[in-house]
Structures are given as structure tokens and as C-alpha cells.
Amino acid sequence: DAGITQSPRHKVTETGTPVTLRxxxxxxxxxxxxxxxxxxxxxxxxxxxYGVKDTDKGEVSDGYSVSRSKTEDFLxxxxxxxxxxTSVYFCAISSTRLDEKLFFGSGTQLSVx
Amino acid sequence: AQSxxxxxxxxxVSEGALVLLRCNYSxxxxxxxxxxxxxxxxxxxxxxxxxxxxxxxxxxxxxEAEFKKSETSFHLTKPSAHMSDAAEYFCAVRRLDSNxxxxxxxxxxxxxxx
Numbered sequence: 529d530a531g532i533t534q535s536p537r538h539k540v541t542e543t544g545t546p547v548t549l550r551x552x553x554x555x556x557x558x559x560x561x562x563x564x565x566x567x568x569x570x571x572x573x574x575x576x577x578y579g580v581k582d583t584d585k586g587e588v589s590d591g592y593s594v595s596r597s598k599t600e601d602f603l604x605x606x607x608x609x610x611x612x613x614t615s616v617y618f619c620a621i622s623s624t625r626l627d628e629k630l631f632f633g634s635g636t637q638l639s640v641x
Numbered sequence: 642a643q644s645x646x647x648x649x650x651x652x653x654v655s656e657g658a659l660v661l662l663r664c665n666y667s668x669x670x671x672x673x674x675x676x677x678x679x680x681x682x683x684x685x686x687x688x689x690x691x692x693x694x695x696x697x698x699x700x701x702x703x704x705e706a707e708f709k710k711s712e713t714s715f716h717l718t719k720p721s722a723h724m725s726d727a728a729e730y731f732c733a734v735r736r737l738d739s740n741x742x743x744x745x746x747x748x749x750x751x752x753x754x755x
Contacts, residue, residue: 532684559741568650570731570745571685578741586742618684630677630743632684 531555534619534633542641547606549636551619553599559622560602561630562586562594564615571618577602609640643668645734647746655754660704660719662749664732667713673735674715675743676706680728688730691715702726727753 531554541547551560559578563571573586575594583594591613593605606613619633648663666672673692677685689700696708702725706717715732732746 561741568747570645570733570747571743572745573742576741584741620684629675629687629690630685632686634682634684 532619532621532631532633534617534636536636537634538637540639540641541609543610544608547609547638547640549604549617549619549638551602551604551633553602553621555621555623555631556599557621557623557631558599559624560596561620561622562592562602562604563618563620564588564613565618565635566615574604574617606638609638611640614638614640643672643734643736643744645732645744645746647730647732647749649749650747651750651752653752653754654722656724657721660717660722660726660751662717662730662732662751664706664715664717664746665713666715666732666734668734668737670737671708671710672737674706674708675733675735676700676704676715676717677731677733678702678728679731679748685731688717722751722753724753724755727751 533552535550561576562574572588577583577596595603617636620630644667646665675690676688679685689698691708699705729748729750731748733743736742
């Protein structure tokens with residue numbers, strides 16, 4: 529299994545508070561992604577990174593920011609959490625472009641009350 | 642715009658029966674297509690993918706899928722279901738305008754009856 533660790537695994541927070549989710553990989557893969565998974569929607573891409581300090585927006589990036597200061601870490605920040613951001617968040621990595629396969633972490637269940 | 646449609650949010654089959662999970666896509670050119678599986682409380686893992694070449698693609702755990710351009714379909718099949726196949730299955734297509742983004746179907750939960 530690819531070495532991907534997401535932390536925390538579960539988090540409950542209140543509306544308006546900042547939240548940071550961490551994805552750590554030990555595979556030295558260039559590409560990293562943050563997805564959210566909601567029932568009936570499949571996965572939706574929030575942000576992705578194609579190298580250190582190189583990031584770009586996905587299809588549902590509003591309200592989220594990311595940072596990648598090291599190859600192995602990709603942080604997702606909710607600046608001011610809202611109830612609509614209650615979701616399961618998955619980090620994924622790939623060594624090349626999406627022609628190859630994505631490896632997923634185990635997910636973070638985030639509840640915003 | 643590209644899209645992926647998975648028919649049936651839930652599919653129930655008996656153990657030993659044929660598994661058929663349907664996926665249709667919209668794309669102006671032959672796309673790259675993927676099936677991923679998500680076991681309970683886990684992340685997704687790649688089952689199989691179609692890029693170019695042979696239209697019948699074999700994946701892990703006895704699954705296969707056939708790319709049919711005329712039907713814009715990429716249905717997933719397995720001849721004989723096993724209890725361990727119970728999971729959620731996602732079809733995805735690579736966006737034509739991006740090498741980094743996939744468009745995902747909503748998922749189909751496969752239920753195996755003993």
C-alpha cells in the first residue's frame with residue numbers, strides 16, 4: 529500500500545473556526561490532490577498540487593486553500609468552516625499524471641456544527 | 642461538458658451471480674476511463690483503466706470492463722460475485738482539458754446477498 533497518512537481521521541468543529549487537514553506521503557510522488565466525497569456526488573476535486581509550491585484550483589475550491597512547502601506534505605485549510613463543508617475529505621497522490629493511478633488516503637471525516 | 646453517469650446508486654446480487662455495474666460517459670473524443678473501488682472505511686483504489694488499445698480491460702479481483710465507443714459505455718462486470726466484493730464502485734473519466742482532473746460518477750454501492 530502507498531504510504532499516505534491523513535490527519536486527523538475525525539474532526540468536529542464549529543461554524544466559523546479555521547480547520548487544517550494534513551496529508552503526508554512517503555512515496556515521493558509529485559502530484560497530490562484533495563477531494564471531498566459527498567453522497568450522490570462521488571468525488572469532487574478541491575485543489576491539487578503538481579510540485580512544491582505549485583498548486584491550482586479544482587472544481588469546488590471556494591472556501592478552501594492549500595499549501596505544499598515540502599514534497600511529502602499537502603495541507604488543506606478551511607479558513608472559516610461552514611456546515612456545507614461537512615464531508616469526508618480524501619487526499620490522493622500519483623507519480624505521474626492521471627494516466628497512471630491515484631493512491632488514496634483513508635480519509636478525514638469532518639463535521640461542522 | 643463532459644459527464645459520467647452511473648446507473649443505479651445501489652445494485653444487489655446474490656453470491657455467485659453475475660455482477661454488472663453500468664457507466665456511461667459523454668465525451669467528444671475517446672476518453673481515458675477508470676473504475677475505482679472503495680471498501681468500507683477506506684480510501685479508493687484503482688480496479689482497472691482504459692487508455693488506448695484493447696477495449697476489454699481486465700482488472701484486479703476478477704473484474705473487467707469493456708469500452709464501447711458506439712454506446713459511450715464502460716460497464717464493469719464480474720462473472721461470479723463474492724461476499725468480499727461488497728463495496729462502492731466509482732467510474733471516472735479524465736477531463737479532456739486537464740491532465741490532472743477526473744470527472745467522477747456518483748458511485749454504485751454493490752450489495753452481495755448470501
